[in-house]
Amino acid sequence: MAIVVKLDDLLHAKRMTLTDLSERIGITLANLSILKTGKAKAMRFSTLEAICTELECQPGDLLAFETDR
Amino acid sequence: MPTTNPTLFRATHGLLWLMLTLVVAAALIVAGVAIALVVAWPDVMAEIRTMPEFVDVATIRFPLGILMLLLIAVLGVAAYILRQLQALVTSASRDPFIVDNAARLRRIGWSLVTIQVLALPVHWTAANIARAGSEFSQMGGLSIGSLLSILLAFVLAAVFEQGAAMRGELEGTV
Numbered sequence: 217m218a219i220v221v222k223l224d225d226l227l228h229a230k231r232m233t234l235t236d237l238s239e240r241i242g243i244t245l246a247n248l249s250i251l252k253t254g255k256a257k258a259m260r261f262s263t264l265e266a267i268c269t270e271l272e273c274q275p276g277d278l279l280a281f282e283t284d285r
Numbered sequence: 286m287p288t289t290n291p292t293l294f295r296a297t298h299g300l301l302w303l304m305l306t307l308v309v310a311a312a313l314i315v316a317g318v319a320i321a322l323v324v325a326w327p328d329v330m331a332e333i334r335t336m337p338e339f340v341d342v343a344t345i346r347f348p349l350g351i352l353m354l355l356l357i358a359v360l361g362v363a364a365y366i367l368r369q370l371q372a373l374v375t376s377a378s379r380d381p382f383i384v385d386n387a388a389r390l391r392r393i394g395w396s397l398v399t400i401q402v403l404a405l406p407v408h409w410t411a412a413n414i415a416r417a418g419s420e421f422s423q424m425g426g427l428s429i430g431s432l433l434s435i436l437l438a439f440v441l442a443a444v445f446e447q448g449a450a451m452r453g454e455l456e457g458t459v
Contacts, residue, residue, distance in 0.1 A: 247459045257457030 220280045223252045226271045241266040297374050305367045312360040319353035322346060338419035345414045352410045359403050366396045382448035390445055394438035401431050 227234060234252060238245040243263060250256045251263075264275055271278075321329050326346060333342050369389045376386055407425030415422035 243459070250457070251459045255457070256459045258454075259459055263459050 218281055218284060220282050221251055221254055221256070222278055222280060223248070223267070226273055226278060230271055232271075237267070237270060241270050291378075294374065294378050298371070301367055301371050301374065305364060305371075308360050308364045308367065312357055312364070315353050315356045315360065319350060319357070322350050322353065338415045338421045340414060340416055348410050348414050352407065352414075355403055355407045355410070359400055359407065362396050362399050362403070366393050369393050369396070380452070382445060382452045384446070384449045387442050387446035387449055390438055390442035394435055394442060397431065397435045397438055401427070401435065404428070404431070 223234075227237065234248050235245055237243075238248050241263075243266065247256075247263075251259065264278070267273075267278060268275060318329075330342055330346075333339055333345070339345055369392055373381075373386055373389050376383060404425040405427070408423075409425075411424040412422045
């Protein structure tokens, strides 16, 4: 997959669990888990905004593009 | 995803079952008449002589038989449409925008086309054996309502197909 979600790294840096984040931003644990494991097909701006607000990061910190080489 | 209240769904289901029962009953009556034409023609002819709407009682056995067969076919297709509608209503109580429902609506559209095609020989046959102006002679034929229903079924099928595609895109969106 070309787009990589670095949610795990950000959570680790903030010493936060996925459950904590889920409770704070009001997105289900199941959906955050889909996002974290790279199974999500798309992401809403509202989700991105909520995560960036809570983890005090930029979208570029959460998402990265990797070429398949 | 429930889209409307359960009472409405139950009422729709009940209505569809009622209509299906009526269609089956009508098909059985028509089949009974068709069998009577074969096995008890003298009695049927005596009965038909008392009806003023028929032109020539002596020659109507064959066209009347054809008419009964056509009507059985129409009722069979109507029953098929009602079964498709039952499946559609059942799925609508969960998630209506699925590819299966688009296919069901398209099948309903083609079934309506079939009924309309069958209605033409029905009208032609009825008009030939009954007196002009009688209710019997006006049976079948083209109807604006039926043509609009066909159009509506195909348009709805396209809408459901698009809806199912959009639902597919939404899946996996966080």
